[in-house]
Amino acid sequence: MKLKEILSFHPFSKQFSTLYDIEINEIKMDSREITNGDLFVCINGFTVDGHDYVDEAIENGAVAIVAEKEIKVNVPVIVVEDTIRFLAMAASVYYHFPTNQVPLIGVTGTNGKTTITYLLDKIYNKNGKRTGIIGTIQMKIDDDIYPIDNTTPDTLFLQRMIRKMVNEKVDQVIMEVSSHALDQGRVYGCDYNIAVFTNLTQDHLDYHSSMDDYLRAKSLLFAQLGNEYHSAKKKFAIINKDDPASDRLLRSTAQSVVTYGIDNKAMVMAKSITLTPSGTKFLLCSPVGNTVIHSKLIGKFNVSNMLAASAAALSDGIPLPVIKDALETITGIDGRFELVTHNHLFSVIVDYAHTPDSLENVLTTIREFAKKKVFVVVGCGGDRDRTKRPLMANIALTYADKAIFTSDNPRTEDPKVIIDDMIQGLDNLKEKYQVIIDRKNAINYAIQQATEGDIILIAGKGHETYQQIGHTKYHFDDREIAKEALDNKEI
Ligand SMILES: CC(=O)N[C@H]1[C@@H](OP(=O)(O)OP(=O)(O)OC[C@H]2O[C@@H](n3ccc(=O)[nH]c3=O)[C@H](O)[C@@H]2O)O[C@H](CO)[C@@H](O)[C@@H]1O[C@H](C)C(=O)N[C@@H](C)C(=O)N[C@H](CCC(=O)O)C(=O)O
Numbered sequence: 276m277k278l279k280e281i282l283s284f285h286p287f288s289k290q291f292s293t294l295y296d297i298e299i300n301e302i303k304m305d306s307r308e309i310t311n312g313d314l315f316v317c318i319n320g321f322t323v324d325g326h327d328y329v330d331e332a333i334e335n336g337a338v339a340i341v342a343e344k345e346i347k348v349n350v351p352v353i354v355v356e357d358t359i360r361f362l363a364m365a366a367s368v369y370y371h372f373p374t375n376q377v378p379l380i381g382v383t384g385t386n387g388k389t390t391i392t393y394l395l396d397k398i399y400n401k402n403g404k405r406t407g408i409i410g411t412i413q414m415k416i417d418d419d420i421y422p423i424d425n426t427t428p429d430t431l432f433l434q435r436m437i438r439k440m441v442n443e444k445v446d447q448v449i450m451e452v453s454s455h456a457l458d459q460g461r462v463y464g465c466d467y468n469i470a471v472f473t474n475l476t477q478d479h480l481d482y483h484s485s486m487d488d489y490l491r492a493k494s495l496l497f498a499q500l501g502n503e504y505h506s507a508k509k510k511f512a513i514i515n516k517d518d519p520a521s522d523r524l525l526r527s528t529a530q531s532v533v534t535y536g537i538d539n540k541a542m543v544m545a546k547s548i549t550l551t552p553s554g555t556k557f558l559l560c561s562p563v564g565n566t567v568i569h570s571k572l573i574g575k576f577n578v579s580n581m582l583a584a585s586a587a588a589l590s591d592g593i594p595l596p597v598i599k600d601a602l603e604t605i606t607g608i609d610g611r612f613e614l615v616t617h618n619h620l621f622s623v624i625v626d627y628a629h630t631p632d633s634l635e636n637v638l639t640t641i642r643e644f645a646k647k648k649v650f651v652v653v654g655c656g657g658d659r660d661r662t663k664r665p666l667m668a669n670i671a672l673t674y675a676d677k678a679i680f681t682s683d684n685p686r687t688e689d690p691k692v693i694i695d696d697m698i699q700g701l702d703n704l705k706e707k708y709q710v711i712i713d714r715k716n717a718i719n720y721a722i723q724q725a726t727e728g729d730i731i732l733i734a735g736k737g738h739e740t741y742q743q744i745g746h747t748k749y750h751f752d753d754r755e756i757a758k759e760a761l762d763n764k765e766i
């Protein structure tokens with residue numbers, strides 16, 4: 276595509292029309308990925324400033340540069356106010372506006388995003404639609420899997436992947452939208468037809484300056500739904516009335532709203548809930564009818580997730596019996612409340628709880644069914660919100676009989692310092708916890724200690740198949756380690 280075409284959205288694009296008749300191979304934001312004929316867009320990031328890599332980009336073959344300041348080089352430089360905004364618009368143009376060509380659901384909130392995207396995936400599949408998913412676990416088109424690094428990828432990758440989905444005739448794209456992505460403009464230009472809000476509880480306060488700032492980021496998804504009622508897509512905001520943030524989000528959009536809730540009056544509700552160790556039963560009540568759901572998913576929080584998915588699907592006109600069929604077919608989500616198979620008389624559960632609220636939800640659920648002792652093996656991620664560490668340790672000790680505090684992904688932090696953050700002020704509860712820095716040893720220890728009827732929760736890493744120490748990811752899978760430990764345990 277010609278550079279002047281990429282620049283067509285620019286407010287002063289006419290001034291480029293004769294100047295920039297250059298053919299662009301691809302748009303790139305990383306100098307290391309530049310090959311001959313690419314356009315390099317300089318992003319001033321959190322770690323480094325892309326403007327410092329212009330020379331490298333040109334050496335690698337960049338034929339033009341987009342920057343926030345004048346740079347003296349021997350290729351054209353287009354100066355813009357905000358390169359992040361430019362990048363998103365340019366990517367949309369370059370990939371021919373893929374999100375205008377396929378319905379797109381965005382799911383945001385602290386917990387439950389991945390779960391809801393997989394519930395929606397099943398519902399749309401049961402409704403005869405081909406789906407594409409983008410989120411924490413992977414990117415997926417039908418059953419083809421593509422690994423991704425972030426829950427919500429950067430603009431270029433995102434637009435490219437949605438273009439791929441459109442080309443492969445996907446009928447519905449379902450994606451998680453993280454607060455980082457909203458804040459960093461990774462989803463600028465995405466044309467959503469449905470935006471779903473799960474809940475807002477503490478996380479990411481290393482990144483957001485306050486809970487209010489965190490909520491502001493989440494609200495951008497709802498603002499992005501737009502104010503016009505005659506666009507090509509019918510648009511709906513799906514809001515959890517059980518969360519105190521719901522009012523603020525409701526006010527962020529002018530589009531139609533569908534509310535859901537368990538404890539507060541909403542349009543889509545769950546009534547007569549029965550929670551058991553092997554599943555959940557509830558009456559799904561909606562404006563188009565009621566139906567009983569027998570689900571294999573465990574815990575009240577998963578009822579909330581099922582309501583969110585149902586509300587979104589109902590707003591899109593999917594019949595209630597299809598929704599029921601899908602919710603009843605799903606046996607579980609990878610690494611979420613996943614029971615590790617065993618021949619022992621105690622249970623091992625691997626779960627992705629890595630926030631105070633999710634840990635509390637999972638542990639209270641387990642506590643309700645536990646007949647004997649509950650063990651929890653848990654750590655906190657490095658280079659992430661430090662203030663959630665003592666909260667998570669407190670929750671572990673409140674609901675479990677014994678906690679083993681260990682490493683999650685330490686990243687560039689000293690794992691011992693992370694655990695010290697967790698256990699600060701807990702000296703009086705020393706007999707209730709053990710510190711074992713090595714996660715494998717911690718899991719082994721818990722499994723050795725457990726006896727008949729006990730439950731062990733291994734929290735924080737769920738589906739992850741790596742442990743990140745420093746900048747390196749080593750193979751590590753809680754489920755594999757637990758199975759190995761179970762095999763070695765003498766009965
Ligand atoms: C804090 C944060 O969000 N950082 C994101 C940010 O990276 P950054 O600002 O540090 O980038 P940088 O390294 O400073 O580089 C700046 C620019 O220079 C370029 N560069 C850099 C080096 C070089 O040699 N040449 C070069 O051109 C880079 O390509 C980039 O364009 O922009 C990158 C590209 O979009 C992201 O991949 C990166 O996510 C990092 C990896 C990350 O860990 N993010 C986490 C916190 C995150 O986003 N998590 C959420 C999920 C959270 C949740 O809800 O649980 C997610 O969506 O995954």
Ligand SMILES: Nc1ncnc2c1ncn2[C@@H]1O[C@H](COP(=O)(O)OP(=O)(O)OP(=O)(O)O)[C@@H](O)[C@H]1O
Pocket residue numbers: 384385386387388389390391411426451473474576577579580610611612626627628629632633634636637737
């Ligand atoms: N609705 C919910 N409310 C509270 N906790 C939940 C809810 N749904 C799931 N959880 C807990 O949160 C964990 C993560 O769930 P899930 O992966 O669906 O959330 P997520 O929002 O995608 O997380 P991430 O921010 O890491 O992408 C689960 O393993 C479970 O412990």
Ligand SMILES: N[C@H](CCC[C@H](N)C(=O)O)C(=O)O
Pocket residue numbers: 411426629655656657659683684735736739
């Ligand atoms: N998307 C989350 C995942 C956290 C998972 C946990 N295992 C950790 O490493 O802290 C984040 O990047 O904060």
Ligand SMILES: [Mg+2]
Pocket residue numbers: 388389390410411412426451
């Ligand atoms: Mg997720």
